[in-house]
């Protein structure tokens with residue numbers, strides 16, 4: 001099917017203003033019936049009306065009036081996902097009403113109007129639920145399914161008398177339809193986009209409370225799980241109050257419902273007033289949930305609640321500006337969590353999480369500008385990536401730091417008030433921030449959102465000044481050679497000096513800049529790691545900064561930034577890997593969790609790179625040595641004093657396990673041995689590392705036990721932990737078993753790809769995983785075509801160092817294409833080539849360095 005790009009958007013000739021929709025799902029036959037009346041405005045008279053519809057059968061369509069005018073012909077355009085209604089006589093310009101009767105399937109693909117299953121007392125039951133973003137409202141009812149086609153929706157659902165029905169607003173009328181059925185009508189929604197609607201029908205229990213400013217918040221779970229909802233309820237009530245004040249616009253819906261859905265494609269979805277989540281992103285079990293999961297839940301909730309304003313109240317005009325939704329929510333979620341859980345120091349974790357991910361992804365040649373041209377649904381799905389989320393969040397943090405808290409907040413308020421119930425593009429946000437701050441935000445941000453990549457600032461010096469030069473950073477030296485990118489960014493450069501002071505950032509807007517030298521003391525660029533760039537220092541400064549790290553003269557974020565950049569420069573070939581490792585040794589006395597997290601992931605990258613080399617053992621000894629001192633703080637039974645202490649403890653144990661520390665392995669095996677007859681006394685925080693360890697160093701017996709635990713488990717979070725461990729064995733036959741298992745009935749479709757990724761990441765699993773993916777490609781396409789899952793499946797292959805693998809994969813996908821994975825494929829190939837030259841370049845020096 002060839003898709004003509006300009007045909008993807010609907011005409012603006014016909015504009016909907018109101019939909020009255022009734023849907024009746026049948027949870028036995030997995031179908032639904034619907035009727036709707038759409039209030040329209042026609043700019044000029046027309047004989048045909050085209051609107052979106054996928055996998056729907058439209059039984060009848062008519063224009064209502066004194067005399068109803070039925071459509072003569074209803075035709076479907078599969079490629080463009082539309083239906084066209086053809087009328088005998090032209091429908092006159094002006095207001096009109098279109099009535100449609102239709103049917104659809106409650107599919108099992110986790111999009112549109114779909115079914116999800118759960119068990120109550122060992123019995124399987126089904127619910128009907130929705131996932132419409134980006135372009136799947138059209139699977140539930142014929143609609144003008146574009147974000148700028150905002151309308152009012154009046155939803156009613158006809159459902160079994162004993163079922164709970166949830167939608168965006170609150171019920172205003174419940175009518176008994178028959179002995180078995182009731183019809184629930186919900187209050188009309190505000191003016192909103194189709195992708196934010198939600199309908200959910202099933203057996204639920206819930207808990208509720210009011211936020212301190214009076215908003216009703218409820219959390220719904222399937223029967224038997226409401227005791228896992230308390231953390232989310234408390235967090236959401238606080239978070240929504242925070243945003244209410246911060247945005248200075250009252251939450252516009254009558255209540256905030258949050259619903260845990262057992263089968264869910266994304267992590268969570270911000271439907272206005274009815275946020276849906278996968279269970280692991282919402283539920284916290286008081287006994288069996290880990291610290292990191294609790295933190296994850298808080299961040300996800302904050303993210304989705306932020307969308308209630310940013311995204312729902314003000315919406316991007318088209319998916320090209322998706323980052324306005326996702327980048328913004330990914331930034332502001334931290335602000336909210338920082339207020340509600342100040343002791344977590346969550347902003348520092350931002351550096352490692354979003355900022356770090358953005359640096360890696362956007363260091364590729366095959367990245368894309370934040371503002372990305374997209375047309376067809378598969379291209380839209382592909383835009384939900386690290387650039388839209390994490391780069392978006394990182395450049396907003398940079399801007400917020402530069403403008404200051406107050407101007408940034410006031411600019412946002414201005415933007416939201418000016419554009420509420422309307423649509424915007426990137427420049428509208430910059431204009432609002434420019435206006436309030438008096439600074440030229442539009443000029444400053446243009447290349448951050450309009451161009452690919454980010455700068456590397458190279459520092460050189462003579463006796464009187466420092467010289468700074470910016471040029472685009474590439475992770476791969478091959479890509480750097482291939483691309484001549486002349487972009488100059490406006491970079492806010494803040495500087496920390498040896499006397500501990502931080503200078504106010506200046507805006508570097510030219511390719512090079514001179515800084516007069518005050519003294520011969522050192523400087524650290526990117527104070528607080530506020531800007532989205534890397535720094536390359538001359539030898540003298542690098543040595544002095546290493547000393548400053550050793551003697552703890554730098555702030556946490558600056559210590560993190562230094563090791564991150566030098567490791568990236570080693571990968572890119574400006575430095576050698578041994579230089580990077582030498583630098584890392586200066587962190588022996590480090591105590592901060594995030595800094596260790598950064599070091600640990602850099603070291604793991606090298607570990608993966610050399611996993612097929614004979615000197616990998618020496619490398620493991622080297623890394624264990626770096627961890628020696630901090631390892632003393634990570635006793636299994638020690639009770640961490642703080643949140644980050646708890647995370648640090650797990651991180652260290654995980655490293656000790658990965659690099660083969662004997663005592664750690666033995667202890668983990670002993671703890672695992674203690675799990676008997678389904679009784680698991682291991683603290684939730686320790687389970688991930690215990691399971692991983694017994695898998696890495698275990699046999700078929702351990703495997704069988706983990707498998708049994710997986711099958712019996714009902715807590716989604718725990719299932720994920722076990723599932724990941726099933727991919728960490730070293731025996732090919734066991735990994736094969738895991739792979740086959742991921743596609744069985746016992747694994748929910750939402751979880752398969754993550755388990756497979758666990759095998760792909762495992763150096764012992766790389767080859768079996770790839771051949772499994774090849775063999776089952778058809779199944780993956782059937783299950784996940786049009787989802788991010790396909791990209792998630794391919795991404796881990798980028799860890800390989802085999803140019804042959806890159807070639808095979810390229811050929812294979814060329815023969816068996818999957819729309820929406822094009823860019824991921826290019827990235828994987830780019831990363832593999834980059835790994836291969838990295839290894840070639842540094843292998844010898846590294847081997848010699850490690851043999852000492």
Ligand code: BES
Pocket residue numbers: 133134266267268269270299300301303304307326329381384
């Ligand atoms: N709007 C997204 C959900 C979504 C993602 C819909 C992809 C369609 C395609 C939601 O706000 C979101 O960003 N969810 C994240 C989790 C979040 C906390 C980072 C997700 O699903 O990955």
Ligand code: ZN
Pocket residue numbers: 270303307325326329
């Ligand atoms: Zn989001």
